Amino acid sequence: MKPARLWRLANANLSRELGALAVSAGGVALGIGCLVFFLALGRGVQRVVRDVFPVSARELEVVVPQVGVGSLFGEVRLDDATVARLRQVPGVAEAFPRLALRVPAVTRYNGLFFGREIRMGLEVVGVGISPDLIGGDARFPFVDAGEDKPIPVVVNRRLLEIYNKVFAPQRGLPTLTDSMLVGFQFPIELGRSYVAGKTLPGSYEASLRLAGFSDRAPLAGLSMPIETVRRINARFGQDSVGYSSVLLRAQRSEQVGEIASAVKRMGLDLDESERNRALQIGAAVELVTLALSLLAALITALAAVNIAQAFHAEVRERTREIGVMRAVGATRGDVATLILAEAAVTGICGGALGVALARLGGLLIDRVARNGLPQFPFKPDTFFDFRPSHVILGVVIAVAASLAGAFFPARAAAALDPARALSEG
Amino acid sequence: MSAIELRALRKRYPPREPGGAPQDLWRGLELTVGEGEFVAIEGQSGTGKSTLLHVVGGLDRAYEGEVLVLGERLRGLSDARLAALRHARIGFVFQSFNLLAELTALENVLLPDYFGDGVPDAERRAREGLARVGLADKASSRPMALSGGERQRVAIARALLSRPPLLLADEPTGNLDARTGEGIIDLFRELHRDGMTLLVVTHEVRVSRAASRVLVLREGALFPDPRLEGSA
Ligand SMILES: Nc1ncnc2c1ncn2[C@@H]1O[C@H](COP(=O)(O)OP(=O)(O)OP(=O)(O)O)[C@@H](O)[C@H]1O
Ligand SMILES: [Mg+2]
Numbered sequence: 001m002k003p004a005r006l007w008r009l010a011n012a013n014l015s016r017e018l019g020a021l022a023v024s025a026g027g028v029a030l031g032i033g034c035l036v037f038f039l040a041l042g043r044g045v046q047r048v049v050r051d052v053f054p055v056s057a058r059e060l061e062v063v064v065p066q067v068g069v070g071s072l073f074g075e076v077r078l079d080d081a082t083v084a085r086l087r088q089v090p091g092v093a094e095a096f097p098r099l100a101l102r103v104p105a106v107t108r109y110n111g112l113f114f115g116r117e118i119r120m121g122l123e124v125v126g127v128g129i130s131p132d133l134i135g136g137d138a139r140f141p142f143v144d145a146g147e148d149k150p151i152p153v154v155v156n157r158r159l160l161e162i163y164n165k166v167f168a169p170q171r172g173l174p175t176l177t178d179s180m181l182v183g184f185q186f187p188i189e190l191g192r193s194y195v196a197g198k199t200l201p202g203s204y205e206a207s208l209r210l211a212g213f214s215d216r217a218p219l220a221g222l223s224m225p226i227e228t229v230r231r232i233n234a235r236f237g238q239d240s241v242g243y244s245s246v247l248l249r250a251q252r253s254e255q256v257g258e259i260a261s262a263v264k265r266m267g268l269d270l271d272e273s274e275r276n277r278a279l280q281i282g283a284a285v286e287l288v289t290l291a292l293s294l295l296a297a298l299i300t301a302l303a304a305v306n307i308a309q310a311f312h313a314e315v316r317e318r319t320r321e322i323g324v325m326r327a328v329g330a331t332r333g334d335v336a337t338l339i340l341a342e343a344a345v346t347g348i349c350g351g352a353l354g355v356a357l358a359r360l361g362g363l364l365i366d367r368v369a370r371n372g373l374p375q376f377p378f379k380p381d382t383f384f385d386f387r388p389s390h391v392i393l394g395v396v397i398a399v400a401a402s403l404a405g406a407f408f409p410a411r412a413a414a415a416l417d418p419a420r421a422l423s424e425g
Numbered sequence: 426m427s428a429i430e431l432r433a434l435r436k437r438y439p440p441r442e443p444g445g446a447p448q449d450l451w452r453g454l455e456l457t458v459g460e461g462e463f464v465a466i467e468g469q470s471g472t473g474k475s476t477l478l479h480v481v482g483g484l485d486r487a488y489e490g491e492v493l494v495l496g497e498r499l500r501g502l503s504d505a506r507l508a509a510l511r512h513a514r515i516g517f518v519f520q521s522f523n524l525l526a527e528l529t530a531l532e533n534v535l536l537p538d539y540f541g542d543g544v545p546d547a548e549r550r551a552r553e554g555l556a557r558v559g560l561a562d563k564a565s566s567r568p569m570a571l572s573g574g575e576r577q578r579v580a581i582a583r584a585l586l587s588r589p590p591l592l593l594a595d596e597p598t599g600n601l602d603a604r605t606g607e608g609i610i611d612l613f614r615e616l617h618r619d620g621m622t623l624l625v626v627t628h629e630v631r632v633s634r635a636a637s638r639v640l641v642l643r644e645g646a647l648f649p650d651p652r653l654e655g656s657a
Contacts, residue, residue, distance in 0.1 A: 001540055002539070008532070008539075012525065012527035012528050015527055327484060327517040329541050331540070332504055418479075418485075419485035423475065
């Protein structure tokens with residue numbers, strides 16, 4: 001049977017059965033629409049989760065184990081020698097040591113802040129990081145400048161987001177961009193704590209200069225050059241050899257598991273709290289997406305049942321015409337092909353409509369979210385992530401469901417005895 | 426070679442009530458139709474005239490005996506070979522017109538071209554066929570917009586599209602008024618003159634008069650009709 005002719009015949013039949021087939025295609029559209037909608041929503045929410053809790057699949061944070069009494073002997077320290085050994089572990093691309101500021105510090109700022117008079121006192125949590133970690137994110141030199149010079153600090157970009165979305169609006173402070181802030185200097189008093197209400201002997205004032213924002217900087221606190229932190233710790237008589245933790249970056253994400261076991265064999269431990277939280281949330285989103293997709297699949301299956309009924313009715317109604325087609329030379333295969341072609345067209349229409357509906361629903365919800373929801377940190381422009389693969393998947397499933405629904409009717413039509421078909425009615 | 430040969434043809438239907446004897450439609454039909462013959466078959470309702478045409482056309486395969494059509498032994502043919510035989514070499518005209526409602530008159534005539542390897546030069550032939558049955562101006566009309574006689578003429582043009590050597594017609598004038606019927610009988614005469622073999626089931630004496638031979642199906646067998654024998 002020539003495709004153009006097949007198309008013409010299928011079309012003629014479809015146009016007659018338009019009402020019933022619109023219902024069938026509508027059912028498919030509903031199922032496929034839900035499927036594509038939920039898949040895109042799932043992916044979109046995953047992306048939001050990744051923005052809020054970014055974890056790199058290639059990174060591990062190595063810490064010293066919380067030692068029990070029995071293991072004091074042979075305790076491992078995170079010193080330069082250990083870092084060097086970690087760099088030797090197969091699969092490790094880079095190792096970035098981290099050193100916590102081990103003395104309390106506060107910052108006080110009384111004065112003008114972008115045109116507003118503010119008074120602010122904050123405890124500072126300082127972390128020393130290796131300058132390589134943030135690469136080019138710092139716009140001022142990110143190296144220890146020595147005593148009496150401003151200490152360069154880098155802040156995680158997400159803190160700026162939280163400031164802009166929550167902190168600033170609640171206090172009537174201006175919204176800031178990083179270019180407004182970089183270079184800003186403010187005082188710090190090292191060796192003093194408001195919370196603990198104490199001042200260490202030898203406490204002194206210095207100043208901080210915001211050198212830039214980076215996604216690579218730790219979320220908690222202000223990141224300073226590791227040499228600066230070491231110097232300050234030493235000045236207060238704190239251990240100046242061991243690091244607090246070491247960030248390892250694998251060459252490939254598949255190697256993370258092997259590296260983890262190698263690290264544990266060295267007597268070290270891994271801090272996986274952030275990673276686990278992100279993985280748990282990701283898994284929960286995945287599970288909900290899966291459940292909703294199953295619901296959508298169920299709707300699609302019901303649509304296929306509906307198609308089966310519609311095509312059974314159509315075949316019954318067209319028994320005589322099928323007899324005529326057989327009489328002028330149609331084979332059983334031609335008859336089945338014709339019915340299946342009609343089902344495929346129904347599926348393509350239903351699938352395309354479903355994808356369009358899903359898209360429309362997504363736009364609508366994003367619009368409502370944009371205008372109706374208050375600002376919050378990491379509020380996304382869209383909660384959806386529509387992919388071309390979703391469109392293809394949607395249409396393919398729609399066609400498959402329609403063909404499955406029409407399978408038995410097509411078989412019945414092909415099996416019709418032409419003589420009896422012609423005697424009918 | 427004869428166009429149609431029936432040897433000891435029987436047709437058995439399942440029993441009317443459970444446990445009863447199967448219904449035997451014929452006692453063993455014997456028939457030979459030569460090439461170019463125009464044979465009319467008469468008979469009361471229920472004697473199996475339509476069934477006979479279906480068997481000859483390969484549409485009904487549940488029979489006993491031998492059926493040879495245009496040199497082919499039907500029992501041995503596959504579904505595809507039978508379809509090809511109907512497609513290229515047998516034309517069917519049914520009592521009720523059996524057009525596809527969503528297709529235009531021209532597309533209905535073109536229907537055989539949709540199947541198998543199509544029909545050579547189909548569109549030109551289809552227009553010629555419509556002109557031959559006097560419907561050149563109705564090519565793009567839908568069946569709904571045609572009268573009963575016009576629909577039957579479209580069906581005849583469709584049966585002739587492949588220029589088959591054999592035409593099977595089941596009461597082609599049964600639903601038509603006298604004048605329209607006359608036009609169709611004239612067309613059959615013309616086809617007969619051109620050398621086509623025709624097997625036509627009819628109740629109408631006018632049709633039988635046009636035939637070269639008239640048979641009556643009665644009590645499960647075919648008998649020559651003494652009234653009309655050889656009158657054409
Ligand atoms: N599928 C079937 N099962 C049982 N009996 C059948 C079946 N099909 C046809 N018959 C019977 O076979 C007989 C012949 O039917 P057919 O339609 O061939 O008769 P006909 O001579 O064409 O009658 P008419 O002149 O009314 O068209 C009828 O008695 C009919 O009831
Ligand atoms: Mg009949």
